[in-house]
Every structure is written in structure tokens, then in C-alpha cells.
Amino acid sequence: MKKLILIDGNSIAYRAFFALPLLNNDKGVYTNAVYGFTTMLLKIIEEEKPTHMLVAFDAGKTTFRHQTYSEYKGGRQKTPPELSEQFPLVRELLDAFNIARYEADNYEADDIIGTLAKQAAGKDWEVKIFSGDKDLLQLVSERITVALTKKGITQVDYYDQALLDEKYGITAEQIIDMKGLMGDSSDNIPGVPGIGEKTALKLLKEFGTVEKVLSSIDQISGKKMKERLEEHKEQALMSKELATIYTEVPYEKELEELRFGDYDSKQVVALLKELDFSSLLAKFDYDDPQEEEKELAALDYETVSQIEERHLTSPAALIVEVLQENYHQAEIEGIAISNKEGHFFVPTEAALQSELFRKWAKDATAKKWVFDAKRTVVVLGWRDLLLEGIDFDVQMASYLLDPSLSSHEITDVARRKGIEDVQEDELVYGKGAKLKVPEQDKLGLHLARKAHALYQLKPLLEEELQKNEQEKLYRELEMPLSVILGHMETTGVKVDTEQLKAMGEDLEGRLQELEQTIHQLAGVAFNINSPKQLGEILFEKLGLPPIKKTKTGYSTSADVLEKLAPQHEIVEHILHYRQLGKLSSTYIEGLLKVTRKETGKVHTRFNQALTQTGRLSSTDPNLQNIPIRLEEGRKIRKAFVPSEQGWKIVAADYSQIELRVLAHISKDDRLIEAFRKDMDIHTKTAMDVFHVEKEEVTANMRRSAKAVNFGIVYGISDYGLSQSLGITRKEAASFIERYFASYPKVKEYMDTIIEEGREKGYVSTLLQRRRYLPDLTSRNFNKRSFAERTAMNTPIQGTAADIIKKAMIDMAAALDDKKLKTRMLLQVHDELIFEVPEAELDEVMKLVPDVMEQAMELAVPLKADVSFGDTWYDAK
């Protein structure tokens, strides 16, 4: 059956505008009404699956109703300009969806809707009307439902005849009579003064219509009421007329032309992106077949079988295509170069076996522009091809310009710069199990397009970096670091797999015992790893009190279990089972899975363009979260060993780097003094916060002080602090207050940085790394608070990240300078790990902390502790 959806455009846009905070996109255009409208539209499309659709708008200021009553809609607030400017966007949106829209001089949206609804219902179509205006209820019939917004924008009540009867006890036709009696202040329809909804309904239930009410005035009880009705007879009749929707609006086209569904989703996607509606984009079905078919502009490119000088100019954009996410020892699918001479696709072997190409690659003066320098260097490195002269990395630039962007993929970076003619990798290669390389001309074209995009993007991004004063951060920190990280990854870390296996077997045995004990105590066998089953056992079978709930059921997290431990013996065994299970699956089996058989090494990948703060992350395996806190887990570190006989592992970590950074940025005298004297900072904080002498600081006071310091560094809230200390939120808040009282300039810094962030839209680190925080002006308390904590925290954590990155560059240079064989292996946020030949041990043990401490000059000294051992475990 055909289903027509009619939307009251003005009404929904108004609703959305007032229901949502005044959002704007990155171009400063207000978008809250369009956003709400779009949300509603997507919901309607998804839930109603309409075959036909139309959105009606009010046209001009005057309509035929003004002839009846010149004061019609008088006294209305002017439409706020922030809303009016959004109407063209709403129209654009509808055009992108190819949804019919209509407005007619002299008529209101209601009249258009009424007209079309009647026509469609007459043809037995199903009709649904969406609006916020109760007037439309008069249209309700067997075929016509009216969806009225109630709360927010997407919550609606669907009025059919039954609901109308239930809510008002009158029929659809009587809605106009009701308006005639009670009026409508929003449309300035007078009605009868003194009669409101209650009285109007009572009268109508008794007499049926306005006319009948008026002709039966003498039967009405109440002197006042009689008088009023008598006096405002005319006005009541006129009001009824005004409220009556006119259903004969001239509409030339056929209903059939309102057909919905034939739209170009590319256009919709483009518009949603332009509006910054990324959350809606996710909901919108991308895999629309029409999208994939879209033809890109043609690109002239050459497939090269023999490399010549003209292909290898400087500068040139270079694509080395690898499909595997993990690029270590990965296949190269093809190579593309774009330069002033043109665009070239070079089959992998044709390039790698070319002497000319190899020479060009290692020529540091031949400038290469790439996408993901580290990936490119490492991939070629595994093929014994040295790549030097990397002059620009588009991915890195995009990341530095705005780390919050969800994608720094070449296609997305290009699109943001208005370059549309690059295909998504996923469209070319497919994904998951269906991933495959297309025939050569398709591949060649795709890679040539990417290279071409790179070539165009470089100057655009470079200019932006300069504008942001991030050129130095980019050229002197991140770019040199990416090459160093590439070397570290390629070097890899040796793993003692025998040791791991032995630990694994031991763990397996103990896990089995624990499992038995737990099943016995539960009285039934179940999967301990399943939070669902575990919850049922603990909270239903054993009757323990559920402390916390999750979306899906009872929470069984460690902090909950710890509280339950005294009540039942089983709980401690479960905690122990979890602990060992984690070690076994993640750290033993997980690590063994990614250890290369031939070399016994793991090659992690550091993601240098991901975190919002400037830290690195590590994957496959993640070597930044190897256990240390509990002895049991810490033993895993015994499996990380030097890759050569007689070498040692050296580990050096910064002591309190974030708090030192805080002392530097805030210039707080007490904090600076504490670090200059190299005091135990948590004890010092306890002394200051609790106003006691050093000797009087109890273990508990120090623990609290440590948690507060932790909170300052990680930007947690009073709630977070209360959780970590097991105290109330009030107490936590008062702790924080006392901290600020002790370190007034820290407080000052916190206030200033929020203010600065609000004004500029972003906060920065010492080396000009940026983080944009639009939510600092959010009206949503949560969002705003979170943004404020982020504003306070990011410059601290980010500057610490800047410092260790700088230390890594200096360290690599020092090792090179001194011709040392020592290799830098890992970075764990405030820590660097090396493998060192015995003969270099003494020198390196001094060099590493020296270099780390000199990496940057702050108002307080930096301090690094260093240690060595036969394994990572022993380097403590």
C-alpha cells in the first residue's frame, strides 16, 4: 500500500531549534534546527518506510486568513535570525534526499498538508502527518494519523481516532470547534475569553459544535458564561473559521510525483559531512548501491614498466600501497608517483628492482611527499630499501592540525580540502574476508589518484601548519620521530617464548583448579568468563546483593567483587581467576600469537597519529600495557629479553614528569620549590593539603595526596577522585579545594586555561600541539565539565608527551653520534627501554638519563631514573 508522509516543515524546524542547544559547525553556521530536522527525517524514513513524502512550508507573511482577521498571528515573536538562516539548509537537505517540498502564497503549511492528506486518503493511501501543531488533529481520520511532537524532537504521539477520543473525548471535526471556543494564543486567535480547554471540551461534549453551543446559550448554566458567549458570538465563529484548515489549496501536480526513495546518497553524505553531522552520518546507510557506482573524474596516468628520470623528480608524491593493516613484512601491492610530469603507476617489482628507483629513494635531497611516513619507511625497510628525504607526511599534518578528526585517511583528508576524486580504499578493495586486489588497471588508477591527491594536498596542509605555528612541531619533532619509531618497530623486541610457554602451562593448571573450586562453591558448572552467567550465579543463585548495574545486567567488575568478597568465599576465587585468566589469554597466548617464529621477536606498531593528547599508542602487540602492578603479572616481563647474547635491558623513566610540567606551566612557587628540592611529591602534597609536618604525614594522608595528584594529572572529577579513594563526592571536592588553596597558582592556571580554551577554541602544549574543545561552551553540564577537565589536563599530558618525544630524538642522535650499538626498543609514555651491549652499559646508564633530563628546559629540573637487568623484569 502507498504511504504518504507529510511534514510541517516550519513547525518541526521551530521545535528542533528550541529543543536543542545552539550548535554550530566548524564554519560557524548554526545547525541545531537542521540537525534536529535531520534526526527526525532519518527516523521517519527508517521507521515509516514511506513510499511518498512531502514537506510543506509557510510561504509569505500574509494568508487568506488575514483578510478574515487582520490580527491573525499578530504579536508573534520574530523568528530569530539564528533559525531563519537555517531554513535554506533544511531545503538543501530535502533536495539532497529528493523529497518534495511545497509552499504556496496565501496559504499556510497546514492548508497544503490538509489538501494533500485529503486527496491521498481519498485514494485509500495511508497518510501520516508530522507536526508540533495541534490544529492538524482536525485532519485525523481512518486513513490519516497525526504524529505530534511531545518532548524533544523525535518523541511523538500518534493520534488516530481512538487516541483523540481518549485524550479529548471529541472527534477530529470538533477540533475546530474547540479552537473556536478556546482560541489559540500562539496564532492570536481570540476564541471566547474565559473559556479554556476544559470548558470548551465540556460544552462540545454536550452540544457538539460552536454553532449549536451558540444557539443553545439559554441551556447553559452559569450567568458569566452565558454573558461571555453572547458577547463573543461573532468572535467564536470567526475563530472557528480561522482554525479550519483549508483543503482546496491549488496543487497542480499528481500525488504520484511525491514518490520518495530515488535519491543520490552521495549528495546526502556530502551534505551531512558539510554540516558536521558525523553522528548522523554513522546512522545513514552508506552502503547504498548508488553510492558505489558514482563515477569519479577521469585521471590520465601512465603504467610504467621501466623507471626513468622523469618519474623521479623532486618533489614527488609517493604511494607505497600495502593492504594489510599490519605493515611489518607485508606485501606491497603497487607503487605510484605523482609529480609535475604526471601520474605514474609502477608495479612493485618494476620499482624495487630498478637501480634508479633505489638511488632516488635513498637520496635525501630528493623530496618525497607521502601518506604515513613510518608505514612507508618500514615497508620498504623490510625489503632492504632505504627511504630518505621524506619532506611531507599528509597523515601526520592532518593529525597535528586537528587530532580529534576521526579519520586521517587520505580520502577523508582530501575530501576536507575539496578534492573529491579519490576512491575509498574500502570501495576498491572490499573489507574483511572479501578483501582483494582488483585487476591492474583498476589498482593503477586508484593508486595514481591517491598520489595525485597527495601532490595537491601538501601545499594546502603545509600552509595551515604555518598558520598555526605548528611547522616546528611538525618538522623538528614528529617527522624525525616517525623515522625513529619506524626503526624501533623494525628492530623489534626479543621474546623468550619458552619462558612464556612455561608460565602459560603453570597458569593453565592453576586456572583449572580455580575453576573447579568456583564451580563447587557455586554448586553448578558455568562459564566464569561470562559476566551474564557469573551475575546470575552471584546475585540470583547465591543471593549476594547487586552493587552496580550495567546496561545489560549486573555489574561484576573488580570493584564490585571486592566489596562482595567478605560475604562469600567464592568471590576471591573469582577475582583470582580473572587475574590469571587475563594474564593467560592476553599476555601469554596473545603475545605468543604475534611473536615471529623465525626470529622470536615481536614488532609492535606505534600509532603516532591517534591520541588526542599527543601520546603514542601501541598495537599488535600493545607493549605499553604489560603488567607491572601485581607481582604475578609483572613476571611476564621476564619474557622480554635482549636479542643478543650478553646484552642487557636498560629502562629509564621520568619521575613525576606531568607534575613537573604542571609546576612549570603554572609557575606555582611551592610546587617549583618542591621539585627543585627533589622532594617526595606525594608526601609534600600531603603536608601542604593537611597542614602537617613531614613526620606527621600518615600512610593514609600520602595515599590521598597521591590520588589527588593523580587526578590533577589525568583530569578526573571529584566523582572520579571519590571513587578511587572510596570517599564521598563532597569529601573529594573538599580535597580538591584544599589542594588549590595550597597551590594557588595551579588554581589560577586551571582557570586561565579554560578561559583561553573558550576564547581560542583550543588549548596547546608547550610545543604548540593543539586540541580543539568546542564543548567548553556547551550548555550541557556534562559535556562542558568534561571539556574543562580536558582543557586543564591536555597541556600537561601533551607537554609531557612532547618532552619524551624530544628525548627520543636526542637519544637516537646521541647513539648515532657516539656510534653506539645500543638500540632503543620501546616507549611507554614516560619511559624508554633499550637493549645494550655489556660493553656500553656504563656509558648508556649515564647517557640515557642525561639526555632525558636535558630534553627540555623547564622551570624545574626533569628527573629520570634508570636501571638495567637481564630482562625487562629485572630492569627495575
Add this chain to the structure above:
DNA sequence: TACGACACGC
């Protein structure tokens, strides 16, 4: 295949 719960590090 996608997502939530959980747990590890800084």
C-alpha cells in the same frame, strides 16, 4: 561482524 564488559598500563 559488532558491541559491551572487563582488565591491563600510564
Add this chain to the structure above:
DNA sequence: GACGTACGTGTCGTAC
């Protein structure tokens, strides 16, 4: 006064 609270990655179970 409510809101739902550091950032990452990996594993498992469970739903689709």
C-alpha cells in the same frame, strides 16, 4: 540537583 565522568588496546562472550 542531575548528569556520568582520563586515554588507550586486547580478550572474551553474546547478539546479530
